[in-house]
Amino acid sequence: MKLKPKITIEDYFGELEDPRIERTKKHKLIDIITITICAVICGADSWIDIEVFGKCKYKWLKKFLELPNGIPSHDTFGRVFSLLNPEHLQQIFLKWIQSISSFTQGEIVAIDGKTLRHSYDRSKDKPALQMISAWATTNGLVLGQSIVDEKSNEITAIPDGQLTVRRATAHSCPHLLKVLSLSGCIVTLDAIGCQKEIVKQITEQDADYVITLKKNQGGLYERVENLFKKALMSNFEGFIKSEYKVKDEGHGRQEVRYYQMLSNVAEEIDPDWQWLNLNSIGYVEYLRVENGTDKTSLERRYFISSLNNNIKLFASSVREHWCIENQCHWILDVQFNEDDSRIRKDNAPANMAILRHLALNLLKQEKTLKVGVKAKRKKAGWDENYLLKVLRN
Secondary structure, eight states: OEEOSOOOSHHHHTTSOOOSOGGGOSSOHHHHHHHHHHHHHTTOOSHHHHHHHHHHTHHHHTTTOOOTTSSOOHHHHHHHHHHSOHHHHHHHHHHHHHHHEEOOTTOEEEEEEEEETTOOBGGGTBOOEEEEEEEETTTTEEEEEEEOOTTSOHHHHTTOSOOOOSSSSOOOOOOTTTTSOOTTOEEEEOGGGOOHHHHHHHHHTTOEEEEEOOGGGTHHHHHHHHHHHHHHHTTTTTOEEEEEEEEEEETTEEEEEEEEEEESOHHHHOTTOOSTTOOEEEEEEEEEEETTSSOEEEEEEEEEESOOSOHHHHHHHHHHHTHIIIIIIHHHHHTSOGGGOOOOSTTHHHHHHHHHHHHHHHHHHOOSSOSOHHHHHHHHHHOHHHHHHHHTO
Protein backbone atom coordinates (compact mmCIF):
# COMPACT_ATOMS: atom_id res chain seq x y z
CA MET A 1 0.00 0.00 0.00
CA LYS A 2 1.25 3.48 -0.91
CA LEU A 3 0.30 6.38 1.32
CA LYS A 4 -0.95 9.45 -0.53
CA PRO A 5 -0.25 13.06 0.51
CA LYS A 6 -1.38 13.80 4.03
CA ILE A 7 -4.93 15.15 4.45
CA THR A 8 -6.48 16.34 7.70
CA ILE A 9 -9.55 14.46 8.86
CA GLU A 10 -11.60 17.42 10.16
CA ASP A 11 -13.27 18.12 6.81
CA TYR A 12 -14.83 14.67 6.59
CA PHE A 13 -16.83 14.80 9.80
CA GLY A 14 -18.71 17.90 8.71
CA GLU A 15 -20.74 15.51 6.54
CA LEU A 16 -21.90 13.43 9.51
CA GLU A 17 -25.66 13.54 10.07
CA ASP A 18 -26.65 14.88 13.50
CA PRO A 19 -29.25 12.53 15.05
CA ARG A 20 -30.30 14.96 17.80
CA ILE A 21 -33.46 17.05 17.78
CA GLU A 22 -32.79 20.76 17.39
CA ARG A 23 -33.68 21.87 20.93
CA THR A 24 -31.13 19.49 22.48
CA LYS A 25 -28.16 20.78 20.47
CA LYS A 26 -26.23 22.73 23.09
CA HIS A 27 -22.94 21.54 21.63
CA LYS A 28 -21.89 21.33 17.99
CA LEU A 29 -21.56 17.81 16.66
CA ILE A 30 -18.17 18.51 15.07
CA ASP A 31 -16.91 19.71 18.47
CA ILE A 32 -18.09 16.49 20.14
CA ILE A 33 -16.52 14.33 17.43
CA THR A 34 -13.20 16.23 17.44
CA ILE A 35 -12.84 16.17 21.24
CA THR A 36 -13.58 12.44 21.25
CA ILE A 37 -11.03 11.63 18.54
CA CYS A 38 -8.36 13.70 20.32
CA ALA A 39 -9.20 12.12 23.67
CA VAL A 40 -9.08 8.55 22.33
CA ILE A 41 -5.71 9.23 20.70
CA CYS A 42 -4.45 10.55 24.04
CA GLY A 43 -5.54 7.57 26.11
CA ALA A 44 -9.19 8.17 27.03
CA ASP A 45 -11.20 4.95 27.29
CA SER A 46 -14.53 6.09 28.78
CA TRP A 47 -17.00 8.98 28.50
CA ILE A 48 -15.76 10.37 31.83
CA ASP A 49 -12.16 10.23 30.53
CA ILE A 50 -13.25 12.16 27.43
CA GLU A 51 -14.99 14.85 29.49
CA VAL A 52 -11.96 15.22 31.76
CA PHE A 53 -9.66 15.45 28.73
CA GLY A 54 -11.86 18.16 27.21
CA LYS A 55 -11.85 20.23 30.40
CA CYS A 56 -8.08 19.89 30.84
CA LYS A 57 -7.48 20.91 27.21
CA TYR A 58 -10.21 23.55 27.03
CA LYS A 59 -7.92 26.49 26.20
CA TRP A 60 -6.14 24.51 23.50
CA LEU A 61 -9.37 23.14 22.01
CA LYS A 62 -10.91 26.62 22.01
CA LYS A 63 -8.27 27.70 19.47
CA PHE A 64 -9.98 25.70 16.71
CA LEU A 65 -13.41 24.69 18.05
CA GLU A 66 -16.35 26.97 18.80
CA LEU A 67 -17.44 25.27 22.07
CA PRO A 68 -20.44 27.62 22.50
CA ASN A 69 -21.41 26.01 25.83
CA GLY A 70 -18.05 24.77 26.98
CA ILE A 71 -17.07 21.10 27.16
CA PRO A 72 -19.97 18.62 26.95
CA SER A 73 -20.64 16.36 29.93
CA HIS A 74 -19.83 12.68 29.83
CA ASP A 75 -23.57 11.98 29.59
CA THR A 76 -23.74 14.11 26.44
CA PHE A 77 -20.83 12.28 24.83
CA GLY A 78 -22.47 8.95 25.65
CA ARG A 79 -25.91 10.02 24.41
CA VAL A 80 -24.63 11.41 21.10
CA PHE A 81 -22.55 8.35 20.28
CA SER A 82 -25.43 6.03 21.19
CA LEU A 83 -27.55 7.85 18.58
CA LEU A 84 -25.04 8.29 15.75
CA ASN A 85 -25.52 5.98 12.80
CA PRO A 86 -22.49 3.62 12.64
CA GLU A 87 -23.00 3.17 8.92
CA HIS A 88 -22.51 6.89 8.33
CA LEU A 89 -19.44 6.96 10.56
CA GLN A 90 -18.06 3.94 8.72
CA GLN A 91 -18.58 5.68 5.36
CA ILE A 92 -16.57 8.67 6.56
CA PHE A 93 -13.86 6.35 7.85
CA LEU A 94 -13.68 4.67 4.43
CA LYS A 95 -13.52 8.02 2.62
CA TRP A 96 -10.62 9.08 4.79
CA ILE A 97 -8.74 5.80 4.24
CA GLN A 98 -9.26 6.01 0.48
CA SER A 99 -8.00 9.59 0.46
CA ILE A 100 -4.69 8.76 2.15
CA SER A 101 -3.76 5.41 0.68
CA SER A 102 -3.73 3.26 -2.43
CA PHE A 103 -2.97 -0.43 -2.87
CA THR A 104 0.08 -1.83 -4.58
CA GLN A 105 0.06 -5.09 -6.55
CA GLY A 106 0.13 -8.08 -4.23
CA GLU A 107 -0.98 -6.18 -1.11
CA ILE A 108 -2.10 -8.66 1.56
CA VAL A 109 -5.43 -7.76 3.14
CA ALA A 110 -6.26 -9.82 6.22
CA ILE A 111 -9.88 -10.10 7.29
CA ASP A 112 -10.76 -11.31 10.76
CA GLY A 113 -13.33 -10.88 13.51
CA LYS A 114 -13.11 -9.59 17.06
CA THR A 115 -15.58 -9.60 19.94
CA LEU A 116 -15.88 -6.51 22.17
CA ARG A 117 -16.24 -8.67 25.24
CA HIS A 118 -17.77 -6.20 27.70
CA SER A 119 -20.12 -4.48 25.26
CA TYR A 120 -22.98 -6.79 26.28
CA ASP A 121 -25.98 -5.44 28.18
CA ARG A 122 -27.83 -8.06 30.21
CA SER A 123 -30.69 -5.68 31.04
CA LYS A 124 -31.55 -5.48 27.33
CA ASP A 125 -30.58 -9.05 26.46
CA LYS A 126 -27.84 -7.62 24.26
CA PRO A 127 -24.86 -9.87 23.47
CA ALA A 128 -21.32 -8.60 23.07
CA LEU A 129 -20.73 -6.78 19.81
CA GLN A 130 -18.66 -8.50 17.14
CA MET A 131 -16.75 -6.58 14.47
CA ILE A 132 -15.10 -7.78 11.29
CA SER A 133 -12.05 -5.75 10.27
CA ALA A 134 -9.93 -5.56 7.14
CA TRP A 135 -6.22 -4.94 7.77
CA ALA A 136 -3.56 -3.89 5.23
CA THR A 137 -0.51 -5.76 6.45
CA THR A 138 2.16 -3.71 4.63
CA ASN A 139 1.43 -0.36 6.27
CA GLY A 140 -0.51 -1.61 9.27
CA LEU A 141 -3.80 0.19 8.58
CA VAL A 142 -7.39 -0.74 9.35
CA LEU A 143 -9.15 -0.44 5.98
CA GLY A 144 -12.70 -0.88 7.19
CA GLN A 145 -15.00 -2.74 9.53
CA SER A 146 -18.49 -4.23 9.66
CA ILE A 147 -20.76 -5.20 12.50
CA VAL A 148 -21.70 -8.86 12.71
CA ASP A 149 -25.38 -9.77 12.88
CA GLU A 150 -26.12 -10.41 16.56
CA LYS A 151 -27.80 -13.72 15.70
CA SER A 152 -25.11 -14.88 13.30
CA ASN A 153 -21.35 -15.08 12.96
CA GLU A 154 -18.51 -13.78 10.83
CA ILE A 155 -19.84 -15.46 7.69
CA THR A 156 -22.76 -13.07 7.23
CA ALA A 157 -20.65 -10.03 7.99
CA ILE A 158 -18.51 -10.55 4.90
CA PRO A 159 -20.81 -11.37 1.97
CA ASP A 160 -24.18 -10.14 3.23
CA GLY A 161 -24.79 -6.41 3.19
CA GLN A 162 -27.68 -6.60 5.67
CA LEU A 163 -25.86 -6.40 8.99
CA THR A 164 -27.62 -5.23 12.13
CA VAL A 165 -26.67 -2.91 14.97
CA ARG A 166 -28.15 -3.51 18.41
CA ARG A 167 -30.91 -0.94 18.60
CA ALA A 168 -34.69 -0.79 18.03
CA THR A 169 -34.26 -0.07 14.34
CA ALA A 170 -31.61 -2.19 12.62
CA HIS A 171 -29.20 -0.49 10.25
CA SER A 172 -28.00 -1.85 6.96
CA CYS A 173 -24.20 -1.67 7.16
CA PRO A 174 -21.99 -1.48 4.07
CA HIS A 175 -20.68 -4.66 2.56
CA LEU A 176 -17.14 -4.98 3.91
CA LEU A 177 -15.50 -6.51 0.89
CA LYS A 178 -17.49 -4.55 -1.68
CA VAL A 179 -16.51 -1.19 -0.22
CA LEU A 180 -12.81 -2.06 -0.47
CA SER A 181 -10.85 -1.63 -3.70
CA LEU A 182 -9.20 -5.03 -3.75
CA SER A 183 -7.97 -5.31 -7.33
CA GLY A 184 -4.51 -6.90 -7.36
CA CYS A 185 -4.63 -7.74 -3.63
CA ILE A 186 -4.48 -11.06 -1.82
CA VAL A 187 -7.32 -11.49 0.69
CA THR A 188 -6.61 -13.84 3.60
CA LEU A 189 -9.30 -15.28 5.84
CA ASP A 190 -9.57 -17.77 8.65
CA ALA A 191 -11.69 -20.90 8.19
CA ILE A 192 -14.92 -19.06 9.05
CA GLY A 193 -14.54 -17.23 5.72
CA CYS A 194 -14.26 -20.42 3.69
CA GLN A 195 -17.54 -19.90 1.82
CA LYS A 196 -18.26 -20.15 -1.88
CA GLU A 197 -20.03 -16.77 -1.88
CA ILE A 198 -17.04 -15.06 -0.31
CA VAL A 199 -14.61 -16.65 -2.78
CA LYS A 200 -16.90 -15.58 -5.65
CA GLN A 201 -16.96 -12.01 -4.43
CA ILE A 202 -13.18 -11.80 -3.97
CA THR A 203 -12.64 -13.21 -7.45
CA GLU A 204 -15.15 -10.81 -9.02
CA GLN A 205 -13.23 -7.93 -7.44
CA ASP A 206 -10.11 -9.07 -9.30
CA ALA A 207 -8.33 -10.21 -6.14
CA ASP A 208 -6.67 -13.45 -5.04
CA TYR A 209 -7.40 -15.37 -1.87
CA VAL A 210 -5.72 -17.65 0.66
CA ILE A 211 -8.24 -19.24 3.04
CA THR A 212 -7.69 -21.59 5.98
CA LEU A 213 -9.50 -24.93 6.17
CA LYS A 214 -10.72 -26.70 9.29
CA LYS A 215 -11.74 -30.30 9.83
CA ASN A 216 -15.35 -29.41 10.52
CA GLN A 217 -15.64 -28.30 6.90
CA GLY A 218 -16.00 -31.95 6.03
CA GLY A 219 -15.59 -32.90 2.39
CA LEU A 220 -13.35 -30.05 1.27
CA TYR A 221 -10.85 -30.56 4.09
CA GLU A 222 -10.75 -34.31 3.46
CA ARG A 223 -10.25 -33.89 -0.29
CA VAL A 224 -7.35 -31.52 0.28
CA GLU A 225 -5.74 -33.76 2.89
CA ASN A 226 -6.18 -36.89 0.76
CA LEU A 227 -4.75 -35.23 -2.34
CA PHE A 228 -1.56 -34.37 -0.45
CA LYS A 229 -1.34 -37.99 0.71
CA LYS A 230 -1.89 -39.21 -2.84
CA ALA A 231 0.79 -36.84 -4.17
CA LEU A 232 3.27 -38.02 -1.56
CA MET A 233 2.61 -41.72 -2.27
CA SER A 234 3.20 -41.14 -5.99
CA ASN A 235 6.36 -39.13 -5.28
CA PHE A 236 4.46 -36.13 -6.72
CA GLU A 237 4.44 -37.59 -10.21
CA GLY A 238 1.90 -35.68 -12.29
CA PHE A 239 1.67 -32.87 -9.70
CA ILE A 240 3.02 -29.33 -9.81
CA LYS A 241 4.67 -29.06 -6.41
CA SER A 242 6.56 -26.22 -4.75
CA GLU A 243 7.95 -26.01 -1.24
CA TYR A 244 9.59 -23.51 1.07
CA LYS A 245 11.19 -23.73 4.51
CA VAL A 246 11.85 -21.02 7.09
CA LYS A 247 13.61 -21.31 10.45
CA ASP A 248 13.20 -18.74 13.23
CA GLU A 249 14.63 -18.56 16.72
CA GLY A 250 13.56 -16.30 19.55
CA HIS A 251 11.50 -16.02 22.74
CA GLY A 252 13.20 -19.12 24.10
CA ARG A 253 12.24 -21.43 21.26
CA GLN A 254 12.98 -22.47 17.71
CA GLU A 255 10.34 -22.68 15.03
CA VAL A 256 10.59 -24.32 11.63
CA ARG A 257 7.83 -23.53 9.14
CA TYR A 258 7.57 -25.83 6.15
CA TYR A 259 5.23 -24.79 3.33
CA GLN A 260 4.08 -27.01 0.49
CA MET A 261 1.82 -26.12 -2.43
CA LEU A 262 0.14 -28.17 -5.16
CA SER A 263 -1.02 -26.13 -8.17
CA ASN A 264 -3.55 -26.77 -10.93
CA VAL A 265 -5.60 -29.10 -8.74
CA ALA A 266 -9.10 -27.69 -9.24
CA GLU A 267 -10.42 -30.73 -11.13
CA GLU A 268 -9.56 -33.09 -8.29
CA ILE A 269 -10.55 -30.79 -5.42
CA ASP A 270 -13.58 -29.15 -7.02
CA PRO A 271 -14.87 -31.26 -9.92
CA ASP A 272 -18.15 -29.30 -10.05
CA TRP A 273 -16.31 -25.94 -10.27
CA GLN A 274 -18.16 -24.46 -7.31
CA TRP A 275 -15.12 -22.58 -5.95
CA LEU A 276 -14.16 -19.81 -8.35
CA ASN A 277 -10.51 -19.50 -9.35
CA LEU A 278 -9.35 -22.32 -7.08
CA ASN A 279 -5.88 -22.91 -8.48
CA SER A 280 -3.96 -24.45 -5.62
CA ILE A 281 -3.99 -26.07 -2.22
CA GLY A 282 -1.28 -25.72 0.38
CA TYR A 283 -0.27 -26.42 3.92
CA VAL A 284 2.09 -25.05 6.51
CA GLU A 285 3.67 -27.32 9.09
CA TYR A 286 4.91 -25.72 12.31
CA LEU A 287 7.60 -27.50 14.30
CA ARG A 288 8.34 -25.75 17.60
CA VAL A 289 11.12 -26.72 20.00
CA GLU A 290 11.46 -25.13 23.45
CA ASN A 291 15.12 -24.26 24.06
CA GLY A 292 16.73 -26.29 26.82
CA THR A 293 13.83 -28.76 27.05
CA ASP A 294 12.49 -31.81 25.27
CA LYS A 295 9.19 -30.08 24.54
CA THR A 296 8.24 -30.09 20.88
CA SER A 297 4.99 -29.51 19.05
CA LEU A 298 3.96 -30.18 15.46
CA GLU A 299 0.96 -28.56 13.81
CA ARG A 300 -0.30 -28.56 10.23
CA ARG A 301 -2.84 -26.24 8.61
CA TYR A 302 -4.38 -26.64 5.18
CA PHE A 303 -5.46 -23.88 2.77
CA ILE A 304 -7.21 -23.31 -0.53
CA SER A 305 -5.97 -20.52 -2.77
CA SER A 306 -6.28 -18.80 -6.13
CA LEU A 307 -2.49 -18.38 -6.26
CA ASN A 308 -0.76 -20.56 -8.83
CA ASN A 309 2.64 -22.14 -8.19
CA ASN A 310 4.02 -19.25 -6.12
CA ILE A 311 5.09 -20.80 -2.84
CA LYS A 312 6.83 -17.74 -1.41
CA LEU A 313 3.78 -15.56 -1.99
CA PHE A 314 1.61 -18.26 -0.43
CA ALA A 315 3.93 -18.47 2.59
CA SER A 316 3.97 -14.69 2.96
CA SER A 317 0.16 -14.55 2.80
CA VAL A 318 -0.21 -17.23 5.48
CA ARG A 319 2.34 -15.55 7.75
CA GLU A 320 1.07 -12.01 7.24
CA HIS A 321 -2.53 -12.93 8.02
CA TRP A 322 -1.68 -13.10 11.72
CA CYS A 323 -0.60 -9.45 11.69
CA ILE A 324 -4.23 -8.49 12.21
CA GLU A 325 -4.14 -10.36 15.52
CA ASN A 326 -0.74 -9.12 16.67
CA GLN A 327 -0.74 -5.57 15.32
CA CYS A 328 -4.43 -4.69 15.46
CA HIS A 329 -6.56 -6.79 17.81
CA TRP A 330 -3.86 -7.20 20.46
CA ILE A 331 -3.13 -3.46 20.49
CA LEU A 332 -6.85 -2.63 20.74
CA ASP A 333 -7.19 -5.04 23.68
CA VAL A 334 -4.03 -4.22 25.58
CA GLN A 335 -3.27 -0.60 24.73
CA PHE A 336 -6.78 0.76 24.05
CA ASN A 337 -8.43 -1.47 26.71
CA GLU A 338 -11.16 -2.35 24.21
CA ASP A 339 -12.09 -5.65 25.86
CA ASP A 340 -12.61 -3.91 29.21
CA SER A 341 -14.70 -1.05 27.81
CA ARG A 342 -18.09 -0.70 29.51
CA ILE A 343 -19.51 1.43 26.69
CA ARG A 344 -22.70 -0.49 25.94
CA LYS A 345 -25.66 1.73 25.07
CA ASP A 346 -27.25 1.31 21.63
CA ASN A 347 -24.85 2.31 18.82
CA ALA A 348 -22.11 3.61 21.13
CA PRO A 349 -19.95 0.42 21.17
CA ALA A 350 -19.89 0.21 17.36
CA ASN A 351 -19.15 3.92 16.94
CA MET A 352 -16.36 3.87 19.51
CA ALA A 353 -14.84 0.79 17.85
CA ILE A 354 -14.65 2.76 14.59
CA LEU A 355 -13.01 5.73 16.34
CA ARG A 356 -10.47 3.43 18.00
CA HIS A 357 -9.59 2.11 14.54
CA LEU A 358 -9.23 5.70 13.35
CA ALA A 359 -6.99 6.57 16.30
CA LEU A 360 -4.90 3.44 15.77
CA ASN A 361 -4.38 4.31 12.09
CA LEU A 362 -3.35 7.88 12.92
CA LEU A 363 -0.89 6.72 15.57
CA LYS A 364 0.55 4.03 13.28
CA GLN A 365 1.09 6.56 10.48
CA GLU A 366 3.04 8.92 12.73
CA LYS A 367 6.60 7.68 12.12
CA THR A 368 8.82 10.33 13.70
CA LEU A 369 8.54 8.87 17.21
CA LYS A 370 10.12 5.42 17.30
CA VAL A 371 8.06 3.95 20.14
CA GLY A 372 4.93 1.82 20.52
CA VAL A 373 1.33 2.93 20.32
CA LYS A 374 0.96 3.16 24.11
CA ALA A 375 3.87 5.60 24.42
CA LYS A 376 2.58 7.62 21.47
CA ARG A 377 -0.80 7.95 23.18
CA LYS A 378 0.91 9.25 26.31
CA LYS A 379 3.04 11.74 24.40
CA ALA A 380 0.00 13.00 22.48
CA GLY A 381 -1.72 13.63 25.81
CA TRP A 382 1.30 15.48 27.20
CA ASP A 383 2.43 17.36 24.09
CA GLU A 384 -0.20 19.29 22.11
CA ASN A 385 2.18 19.87 19.22
CA TYR A 386 2.68 16.13 18.89
CA LEU A 387 -1.09 15.56 19.04
CA LEU A 388 -1.48 17.97 16.12
CA LYS A 389 1.19 16.06 14.22
CA VAL A 390 -0.75 12.82 14.76
CA LEU A 391 -4.03 14.43 13.67
CA ARG A 392 -2.48 15.79 10.48
CA ASN A 393 -1.26 12.40 9.25
